[in-house]
Amino acid sequence: MVSLWGTKRDDDEGPSEDHGQPSRPSYESREPDENTRLLGSQRQRPADGYLDPNDPAVSPYNLWSVRFTRYLTVLILVVTFLWWVLLLVSIFVSPPGMHSRGSGFFDFSYTTLSLGNLLVALLFFATPSSAMRVTAALVALVLLVDMILILAARRIRLEEGWVGIASVVWAFVVAIWCVLADRVVAWGKAEEEERLTGRPESRRTLREWLAVFVSTIILVVLFIITVLMTATLIIRARDATLEMPGQRYLVDRDKYAVHLSCVGNVTYTKNRRDPTILLEAGEHPAEQSFEHWIYSARQNNTISRFCYWDRPGYAWSDNAPSPHSAGMSADALSEALAHAGEEGPWILVSAGIGSITSRIFSSRHLRDVTGIMMVDPMHEDMLHRIGSAGRGFVLWGWGVISPLGLQRIAGALFKGRSREDRVYGRNAYQSGKYIKAQLQESLVADSLSKSEVVSARAIQDRGAPLALISSGIEVRKSSEWERKQRDLASLTDNLVTWEVVNKAPHEVWQTLEGRTVMESALAELVKASALYSKPWDGSDRNPERKDGKKGRRKGGHKRKHHG
Structure with missing residues (x-):
């Protein structure tokens, strides 16, 4: 008899020497993944018809749809990482056509958020849960609000440019994809459990509960980060309404x-x-x-x-x-x-x-x-004081966390900081x-x-x-x-x-x-x-005087x- 992993074993045929009954196949103990050989057909089940629920062969990876979802998630992660690296470089050297009239820290933060979502989805891919899906859906909802704010507020839209808009749209799409991917795995898991064990498994092992707990905590943190970024965007939209003395003029071939x-x-x-x-x-x-x-x-x-x-x-x-x-x-x-x-x-x-x-x-x-x-x-x-490496690194660190707007939000809510304070006053140093x-x-x-x-x-x-x-x-x-x-x-x-x-x-x-x-x-x-x-x-406004001395x-x- 051929085992469920396609390997012929000596104890797959004939009665058992100890019990006189056909024995169950012996399976590999490692957790299956997308690289594991697919489980065979219905004919390869044990004699009693069902596998033990703890058997490693009971896995959503038996379905091509689940494997394709993971492959695509990995591909999205690679693309997102390359975009993240490009945005990181653009903070220091702007590639042609990628200059942002804003700080450039918001688009970098949205892409970092996308990476976080994708890493959570891949690390806990085989352990889907309703808590993960709900939290990821909340992150997607707040990102949708961010996308609307950036597109609706003209000043923010100009500052973020196509790079910032593309980054927030991509973050929203990634968040939706992570929800769908988790749902596909949950469906595949239930489908395979019912096919191979006779019923969907409602119990979880301690390891699975730990995975659900950790992934949910991480997603809750990502949700809080997204909410803070939304609050910062609202403050930016509010500050953009401050009346400006004089005018703004486009310079450097209309780049800014x-x-x-x-x-x-x-x-x-x-x-x-x-x-x-x-x-x-x-x-x-x-x-x-x-x-x-x-x-x-x-x-x-x-x-x-x-x-x-x-x-x-x-x-x-x-x-x-x-x-x-x-x-x-x-x-x-x-x-x-x-x-x-x-x-x-x-x-x-x-x-x-x-x-x-x-x-x-x-x-x-x-x-x-x-x-x-x-x-x-x-x-x-x-000028070496201004250009020290330590100062530059600290500024970069403050810039990366500036979209969270912790000081600006606290100042607006609890200290009564005005638009003037934030745009050009004592709190202007807090802006990205x-x-x-x-x-x-x-x-x-x-x-x-x-x-x-x-x-x-x-x-x-x-x-x-x-x-x-x-x-x-x-x-x-x-x-x-x-x-x-x-x-x-x-x-x-x-x-x-x-x-x-x-x-x-x-x-x-x-x-x-x-x-x-x-x-x-x-x-x-x-x-x-x-x-x-x-x-x-x-004839000359600054010649030497008649006595030959300078003025x-x-x-x-x-x-x-x-x-």
């Missing part, structure tokens, strides 16, 4: 849009256009950094007009393709100003890491920049876009950005008026920071003033004294800018301490 806003009217003095203050924020959006100080300066008639923008990934601006350097940000600003019809002359006011972008912009617009003011700026030799922008700056800070700003320094017009404001706290904390601030004071030969505000932090404008000193320095810079923009001999303000290198 940046936000630019100008306040005040163009004025003229003696037939010359007065300079416009062009703000470049530091580690936070310009609205958070300069908003109150710059409005106060305008109300006090220190300046008549100013423009500010958000670097890619900050506030209302989209994320740029990766990699993205400070020079690329300077080019994006130039393009946005051109689209807006804005013209110089400019007085550049920058802070922190933003001073790198501002200096590159200055070197590329020498004729239009009539003054430079830097507030506790970052020196190019210290901001984290992606920080990660992009970190990745190229000590390479591309440093190279660009070193070149910019060689090109910089040495006659441009310069004002420098330094944080007294940072200067006292680090002798290296003080040396680099001193070096930046020699960026041009026309230093108007160098002020050290003793009790001010890195963000000098956070103190009243810091704001006062900044406004005073800006007023001096505006006056120096008027002289600088006026030609000395009627340096007397005593300009003297550092002033405040507080």
Whole structure:
């Protein structure tokens, strides 16, 4: 007699020596899988007609439909994994056509969720349960809501792009497939149990109960993750309704849009256009950094007009393709100003890491920049702090979990955080876009950005008026920071003033004294800018004077301490 696994055994024929009755076939003890030889026909059953329920031959893998379901699930897993790897790479280097104007962390999270669903389905494939199907169906339902939210909210749809939409649709399809696969296995299991044992088996072994428990717990965790992502999407949709000052302009061949806003009217003095203050924020959006100080300066008639923008990934601006350097940000600003019809002359006011972008912009617009003011700026030799591998890894980790929105959801529910707080205020750092922008700056800070700003320094017009404001706290904390601030004071030969505000932090404008000193320095810079923009001999605005000396303000290198 041929055994159910197709192997002829010596004890398959004849009566038993011990009992005088035909013996049952002996089967392999290992659990069958999709690679096991299919069970034979009805004629291969034992003499009494049915197998023992614990016999390994009683398996849903006896059916081609179940095996095909597993093969297809494995294929879907392979495709999903390849897509996951591509999305992981695109966070650091954007493949052609795959740039997301959003952070790129949402599509990565949806694909990770798909991988989790598929791995659970395969690991516990032969142990179907109603609990798994119900939980997986709930995950699919919430993913359907996410898909509707992304497609319905125009701003989110633009940010996620086709990559994000494809990822959430794929996650929904995978969740539905996992429910169907589990149902097919449950049907196949019952079908084979009834055929081979005479009835469907309602009992489970301890091992099966453990498998059901573990798989259900994992799926419940995936369900909670999906719900948190949905809540974050709702907050994003809510934040997208916040009215935006100014406009957004598409740059870099319409790959992404940046936000630019100008306040005040163009004025003229003696037939010359007065300079416009062009703000470049530091580690936070310009609205958070300069908003109150710059409005106060305008109300006090220190300046008549100013423009500010958000670097890619900050506030209302989209994320740029990766990699993205400070020079690329300077080019994006130039393009946005051109689209807006804005013209110089400019007085550049920058802070922190933003001073790198501002200096590159200055070197590329020498004729239009009539003054430079830097507030506790970052020196190019210290960019290694921004570009450290440890900082980059931490930012990537925060970015991966940012779609969960734990801080944002808690802030909205329990702390009354507003849209302003989340878009450009104190909680802006929690958004995936901001984290992606920080990660992009970190990745190229000590390479591309440093190279660009070193070149910019060689090109910089040495006659441009310069004002420098330094944080007294940072200067006292680090002798290296003080040396680099001193070096930046020699960026041009026309230093108007160098002020050290003793009790001010890195963000000098956070103190009243810091704001006062900044406004005073800006007023001096505006006056120096008027002289600088006026030609000395009627043909060149920055030649050497008749006595052969360059236009340096007397005593300009003297550092002033405040507080």
